[in-house]
Amino acid sequence: MNKSNSNVDFPLRAVLLQPDTAAGYDLGQWDLLVQQARGAGLLARVAALLREADLGDRIPPEVRWHLNSAFTVYRAHSDDVRLEVEHIARALKPAGVRPVLLKGAAYLAAGDRARLGRLYSDVDIFVPRDHIDAVEQLLRWQGWSGEELSAYDQAYYRRWMHEIPPLIHRSRGIALDVHHNLLPLTSRVKLDAEALAAGITPSDFPGVDVLAPSDRVLHSAAHLLLEGEFDNAFRDLSDLYLLLTELSAADPGFWDALPARAAELGLSRVLYYALRYLAQLLDLAVPPDVTARLQSAAPVAPVRWIMDRLFASALLPIAVTGQGGWPGFARFALYLRSHYLKMPLPLLARHLWHKAVITPFEYRQPDPAA
Template sequence: MAEFRSPYDFIVQCLAASSGHTTEDLRHDIHDSRLDWEAIIQTANAEMVLPALCARIQDLGLTPDLPADISEFFLGVQELNRERNQQIISETIRIARLLNEIGIEPVVLKGAAYLLAGVYKDLSARFIGDLDLLLPASMLTKAVEVLANDGYVAGEVNFGHHYFPLRRQQEVWVELHHSLGGGTSRSILPAPEMLKNSISRDFDGARLRVPSPNDLVIHHVLHAQIHQAHSEGIWPTLRTVYDLVCLQNRFERAIDWTSIAQQFRVNRREGALAAHLLLCEEVLGMKKPIPIRKTVLFQLRWQHIKMLRRFPAVRRMDPLYLFSRFVITRARRFGNLLRIAAGRKYLLRTPFRASFYLHRMHELLRIFRAATAPPHASERSGAASEDVNQ
């Protein structure tokens, strides 16, 4: 009898970029009575690829082989996510029309950009948490005023690289970005450069801009390896890895990997790109598009990542991980506060608010729970995750 595959392995084989696992092998797995569909659904949901799994099984022509109830469930997932994504795209176009009136063509980022750029062939295949738009920093205040006049209200305060999240009634949260991150991210991919390189397109009479293939890839790596270095940078969700696989499949030769590597190299973050490419190769079998320079420093970094992936509980005692998780992220947030007048005013007022100390107590409790939490619920070998990526 063939070796039984875990739910995580089954999902990986369905999504894999390159493997010896054929459609017939997957069909054999589907008919294996030991396959736990409830665990597969739970794992795919935790990895944020349930819609992608449904679409992939359909693309492979395996839907007729599914148990009747699972087939019906998967079709329902696709229908609901397609409807949600259509609503998000409609909302994006609506916002673009409002911003076009004051001379702004917003750049769509992350998941919505992948849909508009055709990275995912099936509209239902990508789960999207919120809508991210990049604007010129000088136009941010005007843009917020326009959206506020149309009924958008602000959520919790954020002094990072985007404005307060905005939402109109019960629609999707909208984040207006004025940069693509702090620190090194600003040098690797400056917002003005992405704005200049983006491609203006017409969507139902609204002008939207889609990032260039290179910038889509760079932003993807920045988000995983620098913004979320303590989570996605070690234990990337399958959605994160699959995004890069789909980007590579969609644009192929249009992506200048040599130029991308150079941008990371001159900013001394070549290791971040190399680590991400190796993780994508390890998880989904994506072939490395460029050679990896395995310096002594990078080899130490890679061995550290492999150790944490194999023994996730070690993170609770690992000084490098704890420093990245609880010190660097807070220092970066503090730096963002100091950078702008509203942030400095917020810092001066904060110590005199009773809610500040109550929040600190809740934060300490959250940190304690995170440190003692079991590994990620998925079936992946030795992986753990504490953050949900957008």
């Protein structure tokens, strides 16, 4: 990416890094900023950062209502998540379980800057695996339920994945993902949930906890780089940037501890990639000694060359790169990679065969009750 003209053709990036940049925009640049931010799910974050920089009087009236509307939605989302977390904590209290909030809800509960302008499609929690049955039953008693799944899909979640099937509250309509690990049990990238639990800390919300600061970074990086879904990739990259800049400024020992924690959890290569692309795409200042310590986790040069070109396209907003061509191929290739990493090849072949052939056949069968 040519950074020299990023203020012209990529105003979203410029404003995320330096909100004051927007003060000099003409109406055409404002229009492009709104388009890119909306497409990346970051319009509310742009609104929050501009408010924080006290630039309200520099925003054209034609643009102001877009930003104000997005900011209002962000505040409503935050209030909804706070309320939902209260319901979850109350539901699980009889089992003595304090759920650990993940991703966006965790940023909100921890007071991280990554909460700014963050919108929520669901709430994610992490609970001990030996409590998962009790947790699911208690949640169902309190109004959460899942869609009807085939026997195969139930087995897929419960035998191989790191979470139970998604739940939705019957009256409030908010989705809830319940994890007992942060990566699939069959994943080639292994993560020790017990080691993760050792770093859990209380949150600002009653009855719920969050991961340790370094672990919030590592989980965000793993979700971004291993899940294979890139619709919100640039938003997640922005989350990581805000997390790392805030946490490293608050704790002089943060950068020193982060690579060690990544090694302990088996996420050194994930951290290597995350810091590499944050430096390339968002100018994150990574200390040279941290980069040097992660070199042992780097892939061989040909793989690094390929990954650089795939991620350099896939992590940028679709509103900037477009859907097709090389960016579309890059997103598809990394989607295939995510499945390769999730399962051993024999299990993956079985899974793809079932989803491509067996599942469509089952849906074509007439309903005997009809």
